[in-house]
Amino acid sequence: MARNRVQFQKGLSLNEFLRQYGSEEQCCDAVAQWRWPEGFICPFCGSDQYCQLAYRQLRQCNRCRRQTSLTAGTIFASTKLPLTTWYQAIYLITQDKKGISAMELHRHLGISYNAAWRLKHKLMQVMLERDQNKPLSGFIEIDDAYLGGERSGGKVGRGAEGKTPFLAAVQTTDQSQPVKIKLTVIKGFRSDELLEWSRRHLTPDSTVISDGLACFNAVTEAGCEHDRIVCGGGRASVEEPELHWVNTILGNLKSALRGTYHAVRPKYAQRYLSEFEYRFNRRFNLVNLLPRLIYVALRTPPMPEKLLKIGLV
Ligand SMILES: [Zn+2]
Incomplete structure (x- = not known):
């Protein structure tokens, strides 16, 4: 049987990670390299002459003496x-x-739970900001989905109380292989929401495949073709070959979230979805995930705890 090339690819081994980034000096040097690939330039006066202070965390300009x-x-x-x-x-x-x-990071890293929570949410925010302006194009399967709210006594299915609605979209190749995904929390499955989402996240002229939910027609107003598959809904929709990838990915997402987190609070739901999306969209290159995430983290503005806790809904 052919091996799955995503599952069997070589990741960054623990040994290799420790060899490259085991010490504070190595981590600082790598950050400096990714932050200033052309070399350090003083943000105040533009000079490239500096000296390093305080364990390489500070650079003092030789001309204006200011520290960065x-x-x-x-x-x-x-x-x-x-x-x-x-x-x-x-x-x-x-x-x-x-x-x-965050709980596992607290245990593995020997830091407080609160520090682990802040670190985890800051990194999820980096992933969220990185991918939010990259539209999908070509063939796109979309479906409605919900997070959380699975307490006993609640209604099941579309519109159930306490659930966070989100839109799942998968761009596929002509040969029906998944390329990348987009998972977006929306206020509800209404035409106006779908139109706004389509304008922002789809390239016009894309072909969108969905089930029979009426609001999905709004994609045509954003210039896309719409193929509507009318099926029974619920479990039956999993059988629809046209929506195979969006259903498979939703299944993987739900089991990943269930296995890793106790609960996903609605106001943080987009961050968890963005983390899954970010990792999925870069699944062919495990080795580069670490440097690439640090590279974009260095280009993501600070997020103080107060802002972090406001959430997104
Ligand atoms: Zn200077």
């Missing part, structure tokens, strides 16, 4: 954790297919 922190203005700003801890967290988050919870 390695992580100021990035998602790592004002962290009390050493960079080695951030790297270890990013290693655990990126190399485990199902993800890792």
